[in-house]
Amino acid sequence: MLFELEPYSIKKEQKQPLLQQELSALTKHHQQHCSDYARLIQTQWPNLSLPVANTQALPYLSVRLFKQIGLKSITDEQVFKTLYSSGTTGTPSRIMLDNQTAAVQSKILVKIMQQWLGKARLPMLIIDHPSVVKDRANFSARGAGIQGLAFMGRNHCYALNDDMSINWPSLEAFCTKFADGPILVFGFTFMVWQHFIQQLISHKKTINLPQATLIHSGGWKKLIDQAVDNQTFKQTAKQTCGISKVHNFYGMVEQVGAIFVECEQGYLHCPSYADIIIRQPNNWQVADFNQPGVVQLLSTLPKSYPGHSLLTEDRGIIIGEDDCRCGKKGKYFKILGRLPQAEARGCSDTFETGQAS
Amino acid sequence: MNHPQLLELFASALAIDIKKVTPDLAYGTIPEWDSTAHMILIAEIEDKFDVMLDTDDIIDMSSVAKADEIINKYLIQQ
Numbered sequence: 079m080l081f082e083l084e085p086y087s088i089k090k091e092q093k094q095p096l097l098q099q100e101l102s103a104l105t106k107h108h109q110q111h112c113s114d115y116a117r118l119i120q121t122q123w124p125n126l127s128l129p130v131a132n133t134q135a136l137p138y139l140s141v142r143l144f145k146q147i148g149l150k151s152i153t154d155e156q157v158f159k160t161l162y163s164s165g166t167t168g169t170p171s172r173i174m175l176d177n178q179t180a181a182v183q184s185k186i187l188v189k190i191m192q193q194w195l196g197k198a199r200l201p202m203l204i205i206d207h208p209s210v211v212k213d214r215a216n217f218s219a220r221g222a223g224i225q226g227l228a229f230m231g232r233n234h235c236y237a238l239n240d241d242m243s244i245n246w247p248s249l250e251a252f253c254t255k256f257a258d259g260p261i262l263v264f265g266f267t268f269m270v271w272q273h274f275i276q277q278l279i280s281h282k283k284t285i286n287l288p289q290a291t292l293i294h295s296g297g298w299k300k301l302i303d304q305a306v307d308n309q310t311f312k313q314t315a316k317q318t319c320g321i322s323k324v325h326n327f328y329g330m331v332e333q334v335g336a337i338f339v340e341c342e343q344g345y346l347h348c349p350s351y352a353d354i355i356i357r358q359p360n361n362w363q364v365a366d367f368n369q370p371g372v373v374q375l376l377s378t379l380p381k382s383y384p385g386h387s388l389l390t391e392d393r394g395i396i397i398g399e400d401d402c403r404c405g406k407k408g409k410y411f412k413i414l415g416r417l418p419q420a421e422a423r424g425c426s427d428t429f430e431t432g433q434a435s
Numbered sequence: 436m437n438h439p440q441l442l443e444l445f446a447s448a449l450a451i452d453i454k455k456v457t458p459d460l461a462y463g464t465i466p467e468w469d470s471t472a473h474m475i476l477i478a479e480i481e482d483k484f485d486v487m488l489d490t491d492d493i494i495d496m497s498s499v500a501k502a503d504e505i506i507n508k509y510l511i512q513q
Contacts, residue, residue, distance in 0.1 A: 158463060177463030184470060185494050197489045214471050225470050229493050232478070 086406035102129035108384035111151035144171035183335030202231025205265025266296035
């Protein structure tokens with residue numbers, strides 16, 4: 079099984095056959111346990127034969143479907159946690175987890191993050207307010223991210239108050255105690271930028287965490303509107319917080335666990351448990367490396383809901399596979415932004431026109 | 436169980452009746468033992484036994500018996 083392997087050590091010759099096998103098995107599992115999924119596959123991929131010959135032949139769902147219908151492959155009684163997307167575009171997605179899928183997601187997230195942070199748990203500064211994780215049975219995407227990353231930390235400190243102002247006494251106490259050693263700082267990209275870095279600047283304050291690693295995630299859309307790119311983000315984090323190790327990661331609430339972390343070269347890396355395919359938005363054919371298109375994500379983790387193969391609403395480009403200069407194996411890529419609304423709707427239209435191949 | 440005092444610690448960290456705490460009680464099988472409670476549990480174990488658990492231990496600690504085993508591993512090293 080892929081999830082027993084190290085995150086960045088296997089090459090495509092070993093990875094692709096395992097992916098085909100495990101994702102074909104998951105497709106079959108969800109056909110048997112989720113009648114809506116079985117119907118969708120029957121309509122759109124009537125000639126599907128499992129196991130597929132390659133991962134490109136796997137059926138894929140538009141991520142929008144999780145907003146429209148609550149797809150799950152478990153009974154109501156088995157639902158252990160429900161995750162909600164941030165819902166910036168109206169109805170949030172609902173992702174239902176049983177205890178098994180929730181445990182695998184936590185485990186894989188830790189395995190991946192160990193590669194970037196080491197095995198010791200580090201004092202952790204969370205750039206958010208504590209209420210974001212208050213409801214323990216229902217998590218927002220932000221809550222789920224914080225909850226997952228919290229396993230990597232100790233002495234957790236929330237940097238913000240409920241009204242998004244900086245909790246100065248907490249922040250100062252944390253810095254006094256831990257600033258000299260290795261620290262984990264985690265937050266959603268927009269929260270870190272808008273409610274932490276910008277607030278430090280407007281109060282003319284700086285902190286100094288020279289050994290900290292800042293991990294952030296959650297989309298650039300709001301920052302691009304303010305003309306903040308990754309380089310500006312990193313420079314400003316260095317100036318205001320003294321942090322020089324900054325890693326963004328990409329992932330969706332629909333596929334928690336198997337996340338894509340940015341390496342020192344600035345590329346997002348597929349772990350052993352996940353993969354990326356780029357499709358051309360006009361005909362949904364697979365695009366070549368270095369050709370931009372719509373991002374499809376594969377994950378071997380989702381067992382309680384049919385989210386193992388999803389067409390996102392993001393545009394991206396694959397740079398290469400197994401040969402990144404950082405030394406990590408797997409495909410590496412960049413995200414180019416969100417699809418325009420009309421094209422994003424087009425993604426879900428594939429289910430009405432039957433264009434999928 | 437090498438450390439029977441763990442039973443009480445689990446009952447208080449998870450806020451459940453001590454009668455429900457058995458060696459084979461497993462993570463995620465009761466709503467009270469979720470990821471949030473898991474972190475509380477870890478902090479209390481570290482405090483009580485004066486050990487520092489790493490991220491592998493957090494993932495491995497899937498039952499009460501397993502917690503007992505992990506604590507033992509650290510106490511033997513000391």
